[in-house]
Amino acid sequence: MVMKNLKIMSKNSLKMLSMLLLFTSAVAFSQTAxxxxxxxxxxxxxxxxxxxxxxxxxxxxxxxxxxxxxxxxxxxxxxxxxxxxxxxxxxxxxxxxxxxxxxxxxxxxxxxxxxxxxxxxxxxxxxxxxxxxxxxxxxxxxxxxxxxxxxxxxxxxx
Ligand SMILES: [Cu+2]
The missing domain is CATH 2.60.40.420 (Cupredoxins -  blue copper proteins)
Structure with missing residues (x-):
């Protein structure tokens, strides 16, 4: 059960991390000239x-x-x-x-x-x-x- 929760957590943090990365690159892309x-x-x-x-x-x-x-x-x-x-x-x-x-x-x-x-x-x-x-x-x-x-x-x- 603990393992399963850990797995879910790391899946969620990966999701969050990739969302953060997407957001960061979007900001870089729209960098004001x-x-x-x-x-x-x-x-x-x-x-x-x-x-x-x-x-x-x-x-x-x-x-x-x-x-x-x-x-x-x-x-x-x-x-x-x-x-x-x-x-x-x-x-x-x-x-x-x-x-x-x-x-x-x-x-x-x-x-x-x-x-x-x-x-x-x-x-x-x-x-x-x-x-x-x-x-x-x-x-x-x-x-x-x-x-x-x-x-x-x-x-x-x-
Ligand atoms: Cu000229």
Whole structure:
């Protein structure tokens, strides 16, 4: 009888433990994102050029554009690159892809996350998990000419 009760108890505690684990992972999954709000400027710069994140941290980047220029002249995006990426190559290929919002499909394996294009008056956003590996990660705008003008920033994971 004692044994039987013990067995039932351990079954129940296992159940509770697994429920607790489920709950904990659900909380981790729904972790609120760190929100980074930035502007793409007419001077072809990100208003935020450095983002700090802890490894794996959930980040939302909101990129707004308040330019008065038409979209064909001044739009922006946020493209976060893998450390192994060749930023010049990704930019060169992507900046020719007007029909794909300036993201080259063949370069997607070099990209961690990216927004769509923000024309004047628009805000675009993307949510992603920061890489787990500490280090520096480059983000760029692939609208033609902007990377060359210095529309570049750094995500620092530590
Ligand atoms: Cu831009």
């Amino acid at each position: 760190k929100v980074i709000e930035m502007k793409g400027t007419d001077q072809m710069r990100f208003s935020v050029e450095t983002i700090q994140a802890s490894p794996g941290q959930k980040i939302t980047v909101k990129l707004s554009n308040d330019s008065k220029f038409p979209a064909v002249a001044m739009a922006h995006n946020f493209v976060l690159l893998k450390q192994s990426a060749d930023s010049k190559a990704v930019n060169l290929a992507s900046s020719k892809q007007r029909d794909n919002d300036y993201i080259a499909p063949e370069m997607k394996d070099q990209i961690i996350a990216h927004t769509g294009l923000a024309a004047g008056g628009q805000t675009v956003e993307v949510t992603f998990n920061a890489p787990k590996k500490p280090g520096k990660y480059t983000y760029i705008c692939t609208f033609p000419g902007h990377f060359q003008s210095g529309m570049i920033g750094t995500l620092i994971v530590k």
